Amino acid sequence: MSIDRVRIFDTTLRDGEQSPGASMNTEEKLEIARQLVRLGVDVIEAGFPISSPGDFESVRRIGAEVGDAVTVCALSRAIPKDIEAAADALATAKRPRIHTGIGVSKSHLEDKLRITEDEALERAVAAVKLARTFVEDVEFYAEDAGRAEPAYLYRVIQAVIAAGATVVNIPDTTGYAYPEVFGTLIGGLMENVSGIEKAIVAVHCHNDLGMATANALAGVKAGARQVECTINGIGERAGNTALEEVVMAIKQRPDVFGVDTGIVTKEITRTSKLVSSITGIHVQPNKAIVGANAFAHSSGIHQDGVLKERSTYEIIDPVDVGLGGSSIVLTARSGRHALKHRLAELTYEMPEAEFDRVYAAFLELADKKKEVYDEDLEALVGETERTINEVYHLAQIHFTSGEPGIPTATVELVTQEGEHLIDSSHGTGPVDAVYKAINRIVDVDNDLTEFRVEAVTRGIDALGEVTIRIKSADGRIFTGRGAHSDIIVASAKAYTNALNRLLVSQKTTITEEI
Ligand code: KIV
Ligand code: ZN
Secondary structure (H helix, E strand, O other): OOEEEEEEEEOOOOOOOOOOOOOOOOHHHHHHHHHHHHHOOEEEEEOOOHHHHHHHHHHHHHHHHHOOOOEEEEEEOOOOHHHHHHHOOOHHHOEEHHHHEEEEOHHHHHHHOOHHHHOOOOOOHHHHHHHHHHHOOOEEEEEEEOOOHHHHHHHHHHHHHHHHOOOEEEEEOOOOOOOHHHHHHHHHHHHOOHHHHHHHEEEEEEEOOOHHHHHHHHHOOOOOOEEEEEEOOOOOOEOEEEEHHHHHHHOOHHHHHEEEOOHHHHHHHHHHHHHHHHHHOOOOOOOOOOOOOOOOEEEEEEEEHHHHHHHOOOOOOHHOOOOOOOOOOOOOOOOHHHHHHHHOOOOOOHHHHHHHHHHHHHHHHHHHOOOHHHHHHHHHHHHHHHHOOOOOEEEEEEEOOOOOOOOEEEEEEEEEOOOEEEEEEEEHHHHHHHHHHHHHHOOOOEEEEEEEEEEEOOOOOEEEEEEEEEEEOOEEEEEEEEEOHHHHHHHHHHHHHHHHHHHHHHOOOOOOOO
């Protein structure tokens, strides 16, 4: 008997990017998309093309990059210009999918869209028909289905399937559902919608009550064959179903679900780290599957049990999610070839000029800390990538601090046009002095809302990684990161990175549904 396949639709680059401060540039999205291909997802939702030139470009570049390895999907509202923009952006994709839809709950119809049930149904059908003129694969989302009247939802889903939808997505947009009710809703669709067998039923759950994974799995039990999720569960408000949770639950409990996914689970940890590092959204230590403590046993009784037999307290082998792999250590004597080889094993491939910069940074670090681990290399690659296409590049920094003493900093930034700008300031501490000196040059109104320093590896000589968030005058959040063996330098890099993101941001916030 063949096992049913559940498709994994990853929306880290679209719904995940809707997390405050998680906005990513095209290069970063491409890097995540490449990793999602290695992870084996079936669909990548690459963006919402009408929302900004950046999203349009990301969908276009990801479509061109991934070839026929996965389906590339673009979001649109049930509005012709959205659908046309999605189709244009998907022109490069070998396997394009347009994802279009409209609200179906009373709240969305009456309070947001201010249209009748029949009008929404008409718009849904027209949107699917229009999308089908551009691509063969059209997914329809019934926004806020978790709070909709089932009878109306069935009517809409039946009509969009008849209009040509190949996938019908049932989102619990507000995270209101709970497993029993959500499973019943999906089961009801399977039973009551004529033609349902012609489409794949998808579930898209939000985590407002902490039940996104449970609801998605209840949907799978009731017949859904596509789960929409994000890496580390990031997403709007409390986030989305976490890919790693739903995939590992399906893998660990064949007795319950009896289905399979195409996910290469050994790539989970690496994907989680990449997304956390690019978005600056850290994973809570007790997070299932990918948290730092997910496989840590601290009580003596548990340690004793695990040492005798791992399965006494561990239901997942950490190796299955990509933990506990190689512990290769490079040193300054390892040379270019060894570095290139190790980077390739870590799946980093880059043009020679970029490799030269990583190699120079590697030598500098290896001189200071002697042993360079994979985590250090990942930080160095990230640092090199962040310096591509910067509006301002941090060229030099000098600071003094002490007690007693007046913390003072001088910075030199170089613009894209090659202009060298130098300024100085004092502050309450060295980071404050550095940030004030940078502000004197860049002069962009913002507030620092978060500042975090972490060691990339263990040991006093570890690289320090600084993650910060700033809030722009119009209330948008930007994340910046910087890694260096000196945490004041890392702080300056993180601030320059956040300001660069703010300066290039072109995202238009859509505030109205028409
Ligand atoms: O949560 C939601 O309803 C969505 C749709 C746009 C699919 O993200
Ligand atoms: Zn969503």
